[in-house]
Amino acid sequence: MTVNFQYVNIDTSATLSKLTEEKLEKLAYKFEFLISAQVYFKQDEKDHEAGKICNIELSLPGPRIFAKSNKKNYEMAMLETIDDLTKQLKKRKEVYKTH
16 A cells, blocks of 8 residues: 655654554555555644644545544544544445445
8 A cells, every 4th residue: 555645834754654654554454455545744733732633545446535633742643543544444344345
């Protein structure tokens, strides 16, 4: 699976990229129909409590799957986003099984 990262108005982080890629590879192993992922990390200047945003869009057969979360740090946001994607992928896999 191809993973593309974009850091919007923040510095790039090799550690965060590596951690995210490892989590997405586990997801790709579990759901073999995944094609690619677009990962966006950005800072919300208006939200001082949280403000660390992670968006992930997965390409797969059929409509794309998208999840977004806003937390105190990027690692927590990324983990929550991947959890949301996992739930969506489980539902999608059930649809594939019935056809």
